[in-house]
Amino acid sequence: MAVTSHFLEGKRIIVVGGGIAGCTFVAALYKLWNPNLRLPEIIVLERDPRDVRPNNYSISLHGDSVNGGLVALRQLGLLDETLKHSIFGLRSGQFKMWDSNWKELMSTQPRPWGDLPTSSMRIQRSDLEQMLVMEAERANATFHWGVECTGAERLDNGRIRIAVEDETGVKDNHECDFLVVADGAQSKLRAALRPHDDLKYAGAVQIGGKAEFPHGIPEPIEENWGLLLSGKGVCCYFSAVDKDTVVWALSQQRPEPDTRTSVSTPDRFAVLKEEALRLGNMFSEPFRTIVESTSPSSAFVTAAMEKEPFRHDDPSLKRTVFIGDANHAVSAFAGNGANLALKDGWDLAENICHGSSLHNAVAAYDRLGFARAAEAIKSSHQKIDFAHCTSVKDSLLRAGLATGRWFMRLKGM
Numbered sequence: 001m002a003v004t005s006h007f008l009e010g011k012r013i014i015v016v017g018g019g020i021a022g023c024t025f026v027a028a029l030y031k032l033w034n035p036n037l038r039l040p041e042i043i044v045l046e047r048d049p050r051d052v053r054p055n056n057y058s059i060s061l062h063g064d065s066v067n068g069g070l071v072a073l074r075q076l077g078l079l080d081e082t083l084k085h086s087i088f089g090l091r092s093g094q095f096k097m098w099d100s101n102w103k104e105l106m107s108t109q110p111r112p113w114g115d116l117p118t119s120s121m122r123i124q125r126s127d128l129e130q131m132l133v134m135e136a137e138r139a140n141a142t143f144h145w146g147v148e149c150t151g152a153e154r155l156d157n158g159r160i161r162i163a164v165e166d167e168t169g170v171k172d173n174h175e176c177d178f179l180v181v182a183d184g185a186q187s188k189l190r191a192a193l194r195p196h197d198d199l200k201y202a203g204a205v206q207i208g209g210k211a212e213f214p215h216g217i218p219e220p221i222e223e224n225w226g227l228l229l230s231g232k233g234v235c236c237y238f239s240a241v242d243k244d245t246v247v248w249a250l251s252q253q254r255p256e257p258d259t260r261t262s263v264s265t266p267d268r269f270a271v272l273k274e275e276a277l278r279l280g281n282m283f284s285e286p287f288r289t290i291v292e293s294t295s296p297s298s299a300f301v302t303a304a305m306e307k308e309p310f311r312h313d314d315p316s317l318k319r320t321v322f323i324g325d326a327n328h329a330v331s332a333f334a335g336n337g338a339n340l341a342l343k344d345g346w347d348l349a350e351n352i353c354h355g356s357s358l359h360n361a362v363a364a365y366d367r368l369g370f371a372r373a374a375e376a377i378k379s380s381h382q383k384i385d386f387a388h389c390t391s392v393k394d395s396l397l398r399a400g401l402a403t404g405r406w407f408m409r410l411k412g413m
């Protein structure tokens, strides 16, 4: 029998945050919606202006399991377009681990899931975001750019009111029947609705930046990305961002997060560079050259932060769903937050389009999203321990690598 109604037909959905998770949700809802039914009205409230998206870096997208972001992109019909932006193309670009002399310890090449053409690729975040925004705009969603959401409250009639403020400080509010919160790791709406559910320090600090190589990126990171391991509690991550630029991040486990905020002024940058060269003094060239070629404006210090996922069974969250980093932030060591955001967006839309009620759809989404994020956080802890191992652990690790056991445990990296 033909379906003649849907619980969100003609209702208003507000999506807070037009990033990876938010735009994926909008695009997926439009793609999966029964064309015989009236679409819900979809409004996206995004803090940044449309074409000014800060924080560009490269991210790895996985396609080695059903939980990979490449699976969601194929479901959205965006896989071919995504692959066109692949930094390394399809044939090269493996995740490698090297010792301090750049001798290869391991290279991961998991099998692609199903008939995907690759099990992983790297893309600039801005390219991925741009594609998703355009797809969400095609979905007839109304975007309000440059509008920051500052809070939300449930009204007596069951609807939700969202408070917003624009760039000039003008305050306003919007009401909706269903709220999707996708405003990232520092979610303002999570702070308002779940004030005790904040980010926690995951025990490691990274310092780094982007190094410019106008005449070509040095080997072996011109074709691969990965980790330089010292076995002395320090490691360094490298990945090309484009054909001239490499992002690097040297890290160490520390009891407390680093409190430095800006490190791009000349004197602070000099201190950061000196610190990197001292901590990484066991690493052979091109480590020093990369650090020396870093542009001050790109320098950063970041503490690995994370937040366990939560389900939406709390009655105060009725008609509200948190997806992506707003629900479960994973640290950069997971290398998985964008993959989770893509899958969350797709899964929530799919369960809504095929569900019999909002309650059932959200419960079905929670079963997928919660388990996936909990596993990613567990795996990121293993990666932090492993990447900063000291010599004793290191030798055990090398023995493990030789028998291939670590390969199985780290294949999501």
Ligand SMILES: Cc1cc2nc3c(=O)[nH]c(=O)nc-3n(C[C@H](O)[C@H](O)[C@H](O)COP(=O)(O)OP(=O)(O)OC[C@H]3O[C@@H](n4cnc5c(N)ncnc54)[C@H](O)[C@@H]3O)c2cc1C
Pocket: 016, 017, 018, 019, 020, 021, 022, 045, 046, 047, 048, 057, 058, 059, 060, 061, 125, 147, 148, 149, 150, 182, 183, 184, 185, 187, 188, 189, 323, 324, 325, 326, 330, 332, 335, 336, 337, 338, 339, 340, 341
């Ligand atoms: C250096 C680095 C490297 C990374 N590498 C990888 C990787 O290799 N692989 C991987 O999978 N992941 C990686 N990640 C993680 C990944 O980028 C994030 O997990 C992902 O962007 C989360 O997507 P999201 O949509 O949930 O949040 P975001 O991408 O943060 O999007 C949130 C959106 O909400 C908007 N917003 C924020 N606050 C408000 C507000 N109050 N009102 C309205 N709008 C708001 C923001 O402007 C933004 O557009 C990396 C992250 C970093 C920092």
